[in-house]
Amino acid sequence: MLEKIIILDFGSQYTQLIARRVRELNVYCEIHPYNHLPEFDDTVKGVILSGSPHSVRDENAPEVDLSLFHQKYPLLGVCYGAQYLAQKMEGNVLPSKIREYGRANLSTINNDHELLKGLSDNTQVWMSHGDTIAEVADNFEVIASTDSVHVAAFHIKDTKTYGIQFHPEVTHSLEGKLLLDNFLVQVCGLSQDWTPNSFIESTIADLQEKIGNDKVVLGLSGGVDSTVAAVLLNKAIGKNLYCIFVDNGLLRKDEFEGVLKQYEGMGLNVKGVDSKQRFYDALAGISDPEKKRKAIGRVFIEVFDDEAHKIEDVKWLGQGTIYPDVIESVSVKGPSATIKSHHNVGGLPDFMKLKVVEPLRLLFKDEVRRVGKTLGISDELLGRHPFPGPGLAIRILGDITPEKVAILQQADKIYIDNLRSSGWYDKVWQAGAIYLPVQSVGVMGDERTYENVICLRAVESVDGMTADWSHLPYELLAKISNEIINNVKGINRVVYDISSKPPATIEWE
CATH class of the missing domain: 3.40.50.620 (HUPs)
Structure with a gap:
């Protein structure tokens, strides 16, 4: 029987990251939208409520029937999830007087609670919310605070329900993985055998x-x-x-x-x-x-x-x-x-x-x-880089001909071979050459040319959802450009794409 954690997604950009952190701790978990609930059976050992771009105070804020799992399973509310628990249980969530985004430190921590065991005094966490929990019900106890956020973490007495107003899944929360490990092992009793x-x-x-x-x-x-x-x-x-x-x-x-x-x-x-x-x-x-x-x-x-x-x-x-x-x-x-x-x-x-x-x-x-x-x-x-399903068709801007494919294949091979030989291939998440429908003037020998342009693209990413352009050494780019122009007939200019995603995408089409 495969034991699991259920993560209910309220639309946070970090929801998949929560799941990946749980999986890294050798615990199987599943993400389900708050409005497409799974069956809560004996295989479920705990529930995590994600963050959200919404406010619990919004008229159309995401809602879920807590009676399906609250007090039946250990529960951890993260950011919106924590605010939702507080609001639904006679607390009060209000707009923050100051914007609570970025690094913060837990100035007080109650390590007697299983969730916070082993966390260091003043440990750094990552905040990302416009609302804050202003009041909690009598059966809530505050177990961590920052200088500006009184209810940074809470526990509901006589239950295994916790809430935190920071994000343990991001690397900026330096001991976030320990907190999640505490929830999975100390609170939920999981054996961490999903390998x-x-x-x-x-x-x-x-x-x-x-x-x-x-x-x-x-x-x-x-x-x-x-x-x-x-x-x-x-x-x-x-x-x-x-x-x-x-x-x-x-x-x-x-x-x-x-x-x-x-x-x-x-x-x-x-x-x-x-x-x-x-x-x-x-x-x-x-x-x-x-x-x-x-x-x-x-x-x-x-x-x-x-x-x-x-x-x-x-x-x-x-x-x-x-x-x-x-x-x-x-x-x-x-x-x-x-x-x-x-x-x-x-x-x-x-x-x-x-x-x-x-x-x-x-x-x-x-x-x-x-x-x-x-x-x-x-x-x-x-270790192969991701490659688009339509292949080079979306790396050739404009119509496709066998001649254009052959030109791009040659240029792309020179590019990738150089990344491999220089040791950069494994440092880059994805790389490829793009054939542009642009002709530019050039000089080869004593003759003027009017030929096509190749654009080189290389990005660093974790999952392709966001990406930054790779800062390849100028010497390497110069070598690649020189080899392409000298060896690929029909190309007289090479450029390098320094756009990040967003706003650009990784592929050009």
């Missing part, structure tokens, strides 16, 4: 029970998620897993052949399908980014369906869906706003009559990598 090994064992057993002797078809992309999903399924059902790796003509240079060889070396039952021309034909003359994405998605499904029909009696489609995809697909229109939809959540076209199996749907990206390492997948595959 990559335990996940692998239980997932393989579940897959074997669910799938039996049925056949599964899975589309490999060369990326981390589909690779780890394939290896897990392979361990569970062996040769009943049929992997298909489609060359859409929009992969990096030599990637199709190289990754296919790696897959075969891993013992996967994989078939490579060269469909480059089919994709190029579908993309001919299309410049609009969304139309390019839709054309690629449509052709991929057609190719994949053609190949799947060549395998007799396939019953299942394997997918590399991971937990952020699941969270965001459930959270559409509330509470969390999302920028993109996810192609691998929410079912299949009607003509593909397959059941879906998603062995990684419980995991965050960093957990997928840890599971992959435990499965023995090479660091080279696990």
Whole structure:
């Protein structure tokens, strides 16, 4: 029986971070929107109420039926969650007289309480709220304060209910992880046994029970998620897993052949399908980014369906869906706003009559990598940068032609090879070259040229939701620029993108 913590999401930007911190402490947890409540059963060992961009004083503030879990399970309210508990239990929440954002220190701490055991005097925490708890009910006891916030933390007497007005999940709360560990172990009594090994064992057993002797078809992309999903399924059902790796003509240079060889070396039952021309034909003359994405998605499904029909009696489609995809697909229109939809959540076209199996749907990206390492997948595959599903099509601004793809592949290979040889590849979260629909004048030898521009992009990030541009050394950028201009015919200028996300996105389309 998998014990778990339920995190109720009121729309905070930090909700996923709470979950990741809990997972880092080897405790399984699930995020559920406050308005899509899960079943509260014996597997639930505690509940965390997240923060929110809303005020509890708003007319349409998020609300939840506390009677479903309060006093039935240990409960921790974080920021909005704490204010919500106070407000609903005869306390009073008012606008702060001073803005309570940023670093603060707990000037008083009652370490007698399980939640705060071991926290240092004057420990630094991170505040982020416009309201404050001004009054609490008689059965509340204040267990921590800062110089400006009297009720920084509280406990409801004779219960296992706590509230804190700061964010323990962010690194600026220096002992936040200890506080969360106290809640999980001291308050909830969890055993902290959710590890990559335990996940692998239980997932393989579940897959074997669910799938039996049925056949599964899975589309490999060369990326981390589909690779780890394939290896897990392979361990569970062996040769009943049929992997298909489609060359859409929009992969990096030599990637199709190289990754296919790696897959075969891993013992996967994989078939490579060269469909480059089919994709190029579908993309001919299309410049609009969304139309390019839709054309690629449509052709991929057609190719994949053609190949799947060549395998007799396939019953299942394997997918590399991971937990952020699941969270965001459930959270559409509330509470969390999302920028993109996810192609691998929410079912299949009607003509593909397959059941879906998603062995990684419980995991965050960093957990997928840890599971992959435990499965023995090479660091080279696990350390690959994220690569967009539409491939180089959204790194070529404007229409797609095989000639433009070839130019970008050459420039991109020079870029990535230099990042690897210089030791920068593993310091960067994602990098790639972009082909711009801009021609500029140049001089090569005694002749003037009028050729295209390549833009280099490299970012640092944790999960891609936000990103900052990587400060690559000037010497390295100069070397890359020189090699691209000297070796890639059709390029006479190289620029570097120094935009952060937000306001820019990582990809250009």
